Amino acid sequence: MVNPIPKGLLFVVWMVVALVSGCAPVYAPITESGSTPPPEATPPSPETERSPPVAVPDDDDRRITPSEPVQVAPGGAVRRLLEEAWRYNKAGDYDRSNAVAERALRINHTEPEVYLVMASNYFAMTRLSLAEQLARQGLPLAGRNPAVKADLQSLLARINALK
Amino acid sequence: MARRRKKSSKRVTRVRSGRRWLTGLLILLTLIAAVSLLVLDAMVYQKFSGKKWSLASHVYSRALELYPGQALARKDLQWELEKLGYQRVTAAKKPGQYSVAAERIELFSRGFEFWDGKEPAQLMRLSFAGQKIRALTDATGKPVDLARLEPMVMGGIYPAHKEDRELVKLSQLPPSLADALLAVEDQNFYDHYGVSFRGIARAMLANLKQGRVAQGGSTLTQQLVKNFYLSHERTLSRKLMEVVMAVMLEMHFSKDEILETYINEVYLGQSGARAVHGFGLASRHYFQQSITDLDVHQVALLVGMVKGASYYNPWRQPERAMARRNLVLGMMAEQGLLDAERARLAQQQPLDVMAQSDGGGRWQYPAYLELVKRQLRQDYKESDLQTEGLRIFTHFDPQVQRKLEQRMTSRIGNLESGYRIEQGKLQGAAVIVRVGAGEVVAVAGDRQAGYAGFNRALDARRQIGSTIKPAVYLSALSQPSRYTIASMIDDSELSVNLPNGDVWQPKNYARESHGPVPLYEALANSYNQATARLGMDVGVDRVAETVRQLGYQGSLPALPSLTLGAVAMSPLEVSQIYHTIAANGFYSPLRAINSVFTSVNVPLKRYPFEGEQRLDPKSMHLLHYALQVVLREGTGKTAYQRLPGELMLGGKTGTTNDQRDSWFAGFSGNYLSVVWLGRDDNGMMPLTGGTGALQLWTDIMTTLDNRSMVFNQPEGVSYYWVEPEAGLLSREGCAGARYLPFIDGSQPTRQSTCRPSAIDGVMDWLKDKFRW
Numbered sequence: 001m002v003n004p005i006p007k008g009l010l011f012v013v014w015m016v017v018a019l020v021s022g023c024a025p026v027y028a029p030i031t032e033s034g035s036t037p038p039p040e041a042t043p044p045s046p047e048t049e050r051s052p053p054v055a056v057p058d059d060d061d062r063r064i065t066p067s068e069p070v071q072v073a074p075g076g077a078v079r080r081l082l083e084e085a086w087r088y089n090k091a092g093d094y095d096r097s098n099a100v101a102e103r104a105l106r107i108n109h110t111e112p113e114v115y116l117v118m119a120s121n122y123f124a125m126t127r128l129s130l131a132e133q134l135a136r137q138g139l140p141l142a143g144r145n146p147a148v149k150a151d152l153q154s155l156l157a158r159i160n161a162l163k
Numbered sequence: 164m165a166r167r168r169k170k171s172s173k174r175v176t177r178v179r180s181g182r183r184w185l186t187g188l189l190i191l192l193t194l195i196a197a198v199s200l201l202v203l204d205a206m207v208y209q210k211f212s213g214k215k216w217s218l219a220s221h222v223y224s225r226a227l228e229l230y231p232g233q234a235l236a237r238k239d240l241q242w243e244l245e246k247l248g249y250q251r252v253t254a255a256k257k258p259g260q261y262s263v264a265a266e267r268i269e270l271f272s273r274g275f276e277f278w279d280g281k282e283p284a285q286l287m288r289l290s291f292a293g294q295k296i297r298a299l300t301d302a303t304g305k306p307v308d309l310a311r312l313e314p315m316v317m318g319g320i321y322p323a324h325k326e327d328r329e330l331v332k333l334s335q336l337p338p339s340l341a342d343a344l345l346a347v348e349d350q351n352f353y354d355h356y357g358v359s360f361r362g363i364a365r366a367m368l369a370n371l372k373q374g375r376v377a378q379g380g381s382t383l384t385q386q387l388v389k390n391f392y393l394s395h396e397r398t399l400s401r402k403l404m405e406v407v408m409a410v411m412l413e414m415h416f417s418k419d420e421i422l423e424t425y426i427n428e429v430y431l432g433q434s435g436a437r438a439v440h441g442f443g444l445a446s447r448h449y450f451q452q453s454i455t456d457l458d459v460h461q462v463a464l465l466v467g468m469v470k471g472a473s474y475y476n477p478w479r480q481p482e483r484a485m486a487r488r489n490l491v492l493g494m495m496a497e498q499g500l501l502d503a504e505r506a507r508l509a510q511q512q513p514l515d516v517m518a519q520s521d522g523g524g525r526w527q528y529p530a531y532l533e534l535v536k537r538q539l540r541q542d543y544k545e546s547d548l549q550t551e552g553l554r555i556f557t558h559f560d561p562q563v564q565r566k567l568e569q570r571m572t573s574r575i576g577n578l579e580s581g582y583r584i585e586q587g588k589l590q591g592a593a594v595i596v597r598v599g600a601g602e603v604v605a606v607a608g609d610r611q612a613g614y615a616g617f618n619r620a621l622d623a624r625r626q627i628g629s630t631i632k633p634a635v636y637l638s639a640l641s642q643p644s645r646y647t648i649a650s651m652i653d654d655s656e657l658s659v660n661l662p663n664g665d666v667w668q669p670k671n672y673a674r675e676s677h678g679p680v681p682l683y684e685a686l687a688n689s690y691n692q693a694t695a696r697l698g699m700d701v702g703v704d705r706v707a708e709t710v711r712q713l714g715y716q717g718s719l720p721a722l723p724s725l726t727l728g729a730v731a732m733s734p735l736e737v738s739q740i741y742h743t744i745a746a747n748g749f750y751s752p753l754r755a756i757n758s759v760f761t762s763v764n765v766p767l768k769r770y771p772f773e774g775e776q777r778l779d780p781k782s783m784h785l786l787h788y789a790l791q792v793v794l795r796e797g798t799g800k801t802a803y804q805r806l807p808g809e810l811m812l813g814g815k816t817g818t819t820n821d822q823r824d825s826w827f828a829g830f831s832g833n834y835l836s837v838v839w840l841g842r843d844d845n846g847m848m849p850l851t852g853g854t855g856a857l858q859l860w861t862d863i864m865t866t867l868d869n870r871s872m873v874f875n876q877p878e879g880v881s882y883y884w885v886e887p888e889a890g891l892l893s894r895e896g897c898a899g900a901r902y903l904p905f906i907d908g909s910q911p912t913r914q915s916t917c918r919p920s921a922i923d924g925v926m927d928w929l930k931d932k933f934r935w
Contacts, residue, residue, distance in 0.1 A: 064788055064791050064792065064795065064811075064902075065882070065902065066784075066874050066875055066876035066882070066904070067811070067871065067873070067874045067875060068875075075230070075231075075232060076230065076231065076306075076308035076309070077228070077230035077231075077232075077233075077308050077309040079308070080308040080309050081309065084279075088279075095769060095771075096278070096279050096280070098771050098772070099278050099279040099758075099769065099771075100279045100280075102600065102771070102772055103228065103279070105599065105600055105772070106228070106597065106600065106602075107228065107233075109597075109598065109599040109600070109832070109833060110832070110870075110873055118772070129775065130773060130774075130775075133749065133774065133775055133776050136776060137747075137749060137776075140780070140875045140877055141873070141875065143875075
């Protein structure tokens with residue numbers, strides 16, 4: 001009689017294989033049958049302005065999980081635009097500040113500080129409802145950025161006090 | 164004798180009377196002439212000193228932002244530079260030029276005045292890695308965080324007479340242009356008073372010598388009078404009038420004012436129905452370049468064309484145009500405006516006109532332009548749009564539009580041949596929106612790119628079928644005390660007695676019933692019977708209210724069939740609804756226009772990002788979950804055969820009765836695309852939402868720089884392992900268990916008896932730890 005392989009050993013072997021293979025399912029683009037034109041762009045690789053990576057749903061347990069708002073410092077382009085938007089905000093040129101902030105929003109719409117600067121502009125323009133909406137949009141994106149989160153919360157408190 | 168004297172006296176009286184009459188007549192005529200001249204003078208003065216032209220409004224695309232890490236392939240940037248009329252050279256030395264070497268582009272951008280500030284012209288170097296900009300530096304190698312190219316003119320709104328021009332000032336022109344023009348057309352311009360008798364004599368002599376009209380004696384001022392005030396008929400009276408008015412013009416206005424007006428008035432070509440006037444627009448028309456960037460051989464061509472824009476058309480008559488250009492260059496050299504060597508080199512240059520007269524992007528995007536016009540008409544009168552020369556900046560993205568059009572044409576062709584649909588019968592429309600800001604970036608209103616007829620994206624109102632279902636499920640999920648994402652919905656057959664006596668019996672697409680199914684699964688698989696039952700339980704009015712909250716402004720039938728999309732909408736209207744869904748319940752009106760400037764670049768109006776949170780982020784999170792299941796496991800799952808698995812996407816298929824319409828509406832974190840396919844005669848097709856529109860949607864999404872949808876867990880939502888069929892809390896690894904989001908307090912309370920094995924427990928712990 002052949003001795004069965006101990007379950008513990010199987011588990012360890014499985015773990016090693018899983019770790020070596022990267023623990024993540026591989027999604028290779030499959031060409032659809034027919035005459036689908038080849039995609040023009042290859043799947044994206046990491047970049048400075050990209051949203052943080054999210055958990056990959058596992059085909060086996062079919063788990064779709066929420067993405068974690070991980071704080072990534074704004075890329076150079078967004079940083080530059082944010083500085084410019086704050087500069088116009090401080091100068092009282094709120095329209096121009098919003099125009100600049102919208103450029104940042106197009107580059108990275110998950111950057112919470114963009115919502116903060118726009119909400120601050122609308123607050124200064126006494127458009128409280130829109131300021132509140134924007135601040136509320138930015139809040140869930142602030143994640144682990146305590147400074148922006150605190151500023152958004154403080155702004156919301158000031159809006160509520162005036163309402 | 165006395166009689167004779169009497170006769171003589173009578174004659175004298177008659178002669179005197181005749182003279183008096185003649186004098187009176189002369190005085191009267193002189194007075195009439197004087198008044199006429201005064202009136203004419205006033206007219207000449209008034210037209211010239213007032214607004215000279217009705218100016219077409221020009222519509223611009225978005226400006227391309229350049230920054231390290233941006234998803235932009237080298238060939239895509241090159242395409243855009245070509246569209247903007249940049250000249251490919253070996254080394255970029257002045258604005259409007261670029262060079263390419265392997266995976267690097269060096270470009271000298273043109274400056275541009277934007278709403279938020281001036282973008283200076285600058286020399287920059289870009290290196291690429293794959294489909295991205297790897298590095299961006301200035302001429303000294305210093306990193307540049309961000310730069311912008313000028314936007315592309317993608318259309319115009321023209322006056323009834325279809326004259327178009329781009330006004331330029333004398334100070335903006337290359338110095339050689341005015342000199343060359345005067346050298347060829349009027350060498351004594353600065354010496355005469357509107358009429359040059361020397362010029363007339365010279366022309367007469369030349370014409371006599373040649374025995375035909377070979378030379379005109381008109382000064383530049385006379386030519387301007389003819390073009391600006393008079394008709395082109397060749398009569399003596401018109402010629403006299405031209406002389407008089409030329410003198411009047413010279414009395415009132417400076418030479419430079421007259422020359423500048425001439426440069427903006429002169430006719431220099433035709434583009435379809437649109438007449439190209441002035442050197443500013445002609446420069447764009449023939450060279451796709453700003454007048455300030457022209458080289459001397461290009462200037463000479465334009466100057467040469469003044470004599471006959473059609474006769475010397477460089478596309479139709481290149482040899483004739485070349486000879487004329489070289490003649491102008493020779494005259495410039497003769498008059499010392501150009502040294503002989505430079506003139507010789509310029510004469511050796513090719514014509515350098517752009518490949519074809521497509522005017523860059525000017526007339527290629529009628530579907531998007533129509534959307535811009537409709538949004539403009541909410542704020543401006545049509546007459547102002549046609550005459551005030553407004554500069555309209557939009558969110559139109561020519562790169563996205565190009566990819567959309569390519570995919571639309573090829574996919575529809577493939578579907579027709581693959582499903583044996585009669586060639587040319589299948590039509591399509593699509594709208595692409597930037598998520599969050601609500602900016603419409605591309606519109607296709609027909610399968611054929613650039614088609615200017617019926618715009619299906621805006622005007623084809625078709626039944627939306629199952630595309631409406633998210634509104635039904637959202638209405639239910641907004642009542643957590645009644646429905647959760649795990650609620651079991653009955654998908655058995657149903658009959659509904661309608662007030663008019665009819666019986667409504669909706670069926671599933673596959674004509675099968677599935678019994679009780681979890682709510683998310685009913686949406687993912689687009690079960691009609693479960694959805695109809697759910698919609699009626701929630702209330703048709705409530706579903707209609709949700710559709711309105713999502714942004715639909717039309718009327719909705721208060722009938723049970725509304726729950727299955729028995730309402731006609733355009734792709735643009737569906738885009739508005741799905742944008743609110745993609746933006747997590749934040750409604751913002753879809754915008755095509757960014758800002759409007761006057762003709763002299765004064766900001767007139769900005770169309771900022773606006774909106775309001777209309778739907779609860781908690782119930783939106785549950786809906787986002789279910790819409791992801793559609794693409795992972797449901798009717799949209801073929802999308803992931805060609806899209807990367809790590810990309811989180813949400814969407815919904817739509818198929819109407821007898822497969823007359825095929826819809827797909829879906830979104831990533833940054834792009835929403837809505838696609839409709841169908842026949843104009845509303846005929847049947849062998850396509851569903853999944854086999855038709857979804858395939859085109861996937862084609863489009865593979866070309867875009869997509870980011871995962873924002874799927875952050877809001878406060879008040881928690882995830883649990885549950886067994887939906889049993890309605891129990893469960894554990895990972897238990898049969899039928901699924902990890903689902905619940906609005907706090909709505910999760911099941913009873914625990915399943917299932918206990919995972921010890922090894923499963925370890926695996927759970929490891930999975931949680933490492934997020935497998």
